[in-house]
Amino acid sequence: MALEHLQQQVKIRISQRTKKKGIKWFCCCGLVYILFMIFPRHVDIVGHYLAIQWNDQSESLILLEKLRKNCPCALCQGESTILTQKKAPSLSYSPQSMELKETRIVGSYGLQCFWADGHQTGIYPFSLLYELGKENS
Numbered sequence: 001m002a003l004e005h006l007q008q009q010v011k012i013r014i015s016q017r018t019k020k021k022g023i024k025w026f027c028c029c030g031l032v033y034i035l036f037m038i039f040p041r042h043v044d045i046v047g048h049y050l051a052i053q054w055n056d057q058s059e060s061l062i063l064l065e066k067l068r069k070n071c072p073c074a075l076c077q078g079e080s081t082i083l084t085q086k087k088a089p090s091l092s093y094s095p096q097s098m099e100l101k102e103t104r105i106v107g108s109y110g111l112q113c114f115w116a117d118g119h120q121t122g123i124y125p126f127s128l129l130y131e132l133g134k135e136n137s
């Protein structure tokens with residue numbers, strides 16, 4: 001009884017939280033799975049911003065400098081192994097580091113960014129881009 005009540009509460013909370021984001025949830029065998037369905041319909045580089053129109057009709061404007069400083073790749077964020085802790089590398093940026101030349105959708109997962117300084121190992125998950133865009137508003 002208590003478990004059913006808890007499951008119902010989780011469903012209600014998830015549906016309330018996900019309605020605006022275009023995220024769908026479904027229930028299978030008593031367990032709730034969340035399926036993140038957010039993906040970009042259009043991606044443009046506009047001046048110093050990356051503009052993204054999402055499938056939920058919302059739009060994000062992400063400052064390129066902010067985008068670059070949140071690059072998720074191992075070179076920028078450091079790397080963890082079983083034996084070592086994640087180390088934050090000391091990065092130095094040039095003006096070209098904040099200039100975005102091109103973007104490419106990678107599967108249904110993320111967006112690869114090609115920066116003017118040659119850096120291109122960062123693949124930004126859509127969820128990260130969505131969060132970065134939300135922080136601007």
Ligand SMILES: [Zn+2]
Nearest residue numbers: 071073076122
């Ligand atoms: Zn990087």
